[in-house]
Amino acid sequence: MNGILSWDDLNKFEVEDLDRVHGINNSYANLRLFGHSENDVLVTLYRDRHSWCPYCQKIWLWLEFKKIPYRVQKINMFCYGQKEGWFLEKVRSGKLPAIEFKGKVITESDNIIAFLENEFGALGSFITSSHLIKIRNLEREIFRSWCNWLCRESFNFIDNSFRKKRFKESISKLDEILSSSKSGFVDPSVSNTGNVEPGVGDIIFIPYMERMNASLIYYKGFNLRSNYRHVDNWLTLFEGTSAYRGTQGDFHTHSHDLPPQMGGCYKESNEQQITFSKLIDTGEGLGNYELNQNYDSKYYATIALKRVIKHKENLLKVNPYNKESFDESLRSALSHMITGEVLIPKKLSGISLRYLKNRVSVPRDMPIISARLLRQSLNKIESLSNINEIDNIPFRHRYDQDPRNFISS
Template sequence: MPESLSPAAPLSWDQLQALALPEPDRVRGLTNAQAQLRLFCCNESEVRVTLYRDHHAWCPYCQKVWLWLEEQQIPYRIRKVTMNCYGDKEAWYRQRVPSGMLPALELDGRLITESDEILAALEAAFGPLERPLEDPEVRALRQLERRLFRAWCQWLCYSGEASPASEPAERHFDKIADLVDGALAIHPGPWFLERFSSVDLIFTPYLERMGASLSYYKGYGLRQRHPAIDRWFSALEQRPTYLGTQSDFHTHAHDLPPQMGCCLASGSEAQRACARQIDQGPWLPVEAGSAPGPDAHNLTAEPGAVAVLETRQLEPPGAALEALARVLKHRQTLLAVNPHAGAGLDQGLACALTRLVTGEACPPPAGSAAGLRYLRDRISVPRDMSLHGARRLRQALESTAQLDPAVGTPSRIPIPTSHRRDQDPRGFALA
């Protein structure tokens, strides 16, 4: 930050643009949610695969196929499709897939739906990832994943506050999660088999969503309760393929209710504290020197509450500048869709981005806090940016909103639970 510039004044848009990271190589670089073509070391003429996945990277079955392609470095094209919960399904996709279901994959001109059928076809065409899907040990672990999924759904969606079913549902989930923990302990490394395999890909989408949703709606620490699952997540967080598809707790806590019908909160003190921290922060950077124990690298831990353990990965360099670049790319659309855009929000956003990149407090225009919080609540990971970039941006937006001179407790438009039409991708898809 130039010494001549007052800490209370926001950087200009030109100054902010000069600080932003350049657009990375989406085609041949690291796994990312923004790519429309992935070539790795191949030529475009070698592409045999087109993956149809959802715009926001919310679909767990899409994530499974996406990860397989990235791990195997199979060149592929990506076409993004709207999920019913946040918009209208594209007519061209309905013509291709009348059911509208996701994912779908085109391999050598043949269209395939159902994620397991897609993985089987990819395995037949390109070879297995470590072991075949029909290997007896792999099949047994796939069945265990389905048992865990059913136990999670029963607890999350059918056992709410004061329900007599809550405690039995929690015990049953804990029992199946212990079996998963035991399966991970069979081999000496962190993975389900001797090496990373399709089994790990199959468990990834829902274990990720379980960790987020059970923290938010039940006050339950999946990683804290199950050390082998914690080690598995920590190992995943060292793989660039996973990091490019990884979501965060806030995104999943609010994208799951319309997909699953409902997510029922337990209403306990621990649950309310976890939900409050996921929604309101603080979102502290994950830095070197944190203790490696079960409470390390959490969002925060209120007295008596379960720590919200979102990641153990240390924040990589450039997380704030990544967030800056992504906001600048979509600035005009972000302002256009924000219902509070008329309340000095453009300057308020400049103040928040100044806080993001300089660390300096920058009071926004009076009345802009609601618009900043609306944006804070609608950051989606990995659609918009990485987990660490999102943490930095959410913290900058909230810290700036708290400086709004006109509001003691600024109003906030709640995040919908029966739909997510507030996340309609139209407008952003063309940017």
């Protein structure tokens, strides 16, 4: 190859366009039909624009697995942007998620599911079923023990050990329940095609389990999947469904979107924590601990390329570092991702590549594997710079992810 690929050259790499409306689940869709006509749509889902909200993910998954046609309106979270005024007129608190059904607005995720069940039937069990009371209480117990370990600063070894022990006791109860499940799910449902899929008892767990898997390995060096094999199998079963993968965030995204949402996350400095967090921050990722599925690297690299090209102008505009050399540096990274060749720009801006690497968000921008391949190539070219500048990701807020520059693109 003669040199770093031009934008015209990069644009020649083709990938089949995703059918956002009728195809597999995806974060870009504003309408999902599942074979219905648009006239059949009765539900509008109001969810967060960056796909960070776990309670939004719960409703999103319920609608996808149940295959209820719905519209999507994307709303800012307070931690990264200003709440839309028209939404505050509908929901004065601004809380997400919300749904609108025939002019009626419902909030609070469990209330939303109960309402949808009344209109469209259950997914597995009804959320208010008596046999799910124990499961729902366990979900809250696990959530509390996770928060106590992750989000409260420990002042000594004994205090931290106690918090860790309480979490392990709680998560062991879920692992035990899953160990006796023939399907591998907590509350299996059967789809119209006869496939066994997660039911509502599973869907109430998965958003925060996904975030526990990411945050504990990053901040504590604690590998959830390697310690609890039935939980690992349950996560793998979810990852085998396109409905779930369309909503799934990656370790990098959750490690850095959780602190402003949770009021802080505290690191436990140990050898594994240092190793795991470095692999996540550099973009290398953690392989099957993050997504336990086979994949076609070339296909996902091309998706990443197309997503960058789509937003190229805005990416160049909002990057605060070395704008005059960012264009060539970015093309160098994209050329490496597509061809495998390392070509050093004449003026390399490592810090501008790091800024972008730190702000790729999954699933908002692209699927997990696409983001991993993009970050790896950004990191490869960035590492060639002999200027070691620091780009800090905000901890108390994420206004650096304000979507205003991208909404219309």
